[in-house]
Amino acid sequence: MFYDLSDKELEALKIIRNSLVHQGSIPSVRELMIGLGYKSPRSSAVILRTLEEKEILRKKSDGRYQIVDFEIPEDYGSRAQTIKVPLLGSVACGIPIFADENIEAEVSISIEMIKSGYKYFLLRAEGDSMDEADINDGDLLLIRQQQDADNGDRVLALIDDEATVKEYNRSGGMVILKPKSTNKIHQPIILKSDFRIQGIVEEVISL
Amino acid sequence: MFYDLSDKELEALKIIRNSLVHQGSIPSVRELMIGLGYKSPRSSAVILRTLEEKEILRKKSDGRYQIVDFEIPEDYGSRAQTIKVPLLGSVACGIPIFADENIEAEVSISIEMIKSGYKYFLLRAEGDSMDEADINDGDLLLIRQQQDADNGDRVLALIDDEATVKEYNRSGGMVILKPKSTNKIHQPIILKSDFRIQGIVEEVISL
């Protein structure tokens, strides 16, 4: 199927796939030109045409290209596609959550861990601000950004400038954030119902 | 084995090997011409043809040459018994890892480096895709093909169509591939636990 592709065609295909995963669209002729190191858009346009002739790409009804169904290799599980997610070091009230100074790095996460249509970020757990039993200093929390939650969800909230993870419970006109285990240090937090959370903890990653 | 090669043929072979390791491809007729000091491309073309007739080179299905027998220099078992292992140049999407096109050469490796019962292959490290401190551009990685690993093993994984070497760590429902040293560029990669690796890095051979 792909055996008669030249080096440049293969490289183009890589760029196209990458662009699909990371930007959601096939790159423009000029983007592809830059990616492949060409100096004229014609060259990359020709490559696209060739890929179409080789039936790797197909034009959709709106004239745009689409990748013709990828042959899934037998060892598919061993080929991962990832998406980059910002890793936030510390989060404080007042600073927009994705402000530059918060972003420590971009971490690659398997796209299988991601629901499309949502934004995600990673947060590094620090000290005891996360009072959950299974979150330790240095762990990474994968958080899906959304402002509503169901009862029982583990949510990230900003309480007194601290990033805090607790169980979400709405009851009556209030929101109660419960620590998993109640003790002297970890007590529930009671908030007005217009309080907004930052997101839902999807995964806890121990490094 | 190489005893019936002329001086120029041997020199050509050296240049070809060097080009293979450092640029990942057999040199063009004109590159080889320059390397050998010829003034016409014909001369080097003839040499290539001769090497093919002497079965030092072989044409792959895509028309390109591959080296039939590439001995690792130095004293990697120069007199010892050897076994031939494929040298893979680039590994790309959709192409089975041992497809003809990927195999640049067959390299002789001392059998003392090989555990019986496993398949092996060599991979050429390219640029910075291998972020380990002790793997440099052009090094050859001897990889034992297997799909499971223990925590701490150095594994080869295909991430977004890049061959990547990182430390394997399974924790909870996830697999985390850690770079040896973490910094802005080299961050862990977080994958779902059904992810399968390509193999384990057994040796790093610097040429």
Added chain:
DNA sequence: TTAAAAGTGTATATTTGTGTATGTTTTATG
């Protein structure tokens, strides 16, 4: 309604492998 961005056509340039003819050096042999 305009300006910028994106895709495409034509013509030309560059690179690559290879063919033919010819020149040069080496070697073997009468």
Added chain:
DNA sequence: CATAAAACATACACAAATATACACTTTTAA
């Protein structure tokens, strides 16, 4: 020695594949 045969190099040219320059629509967004 002489010289023919073989091996090795060079010059030049051609076709196919690739890449470039540039201009001209069409599309998109302001």
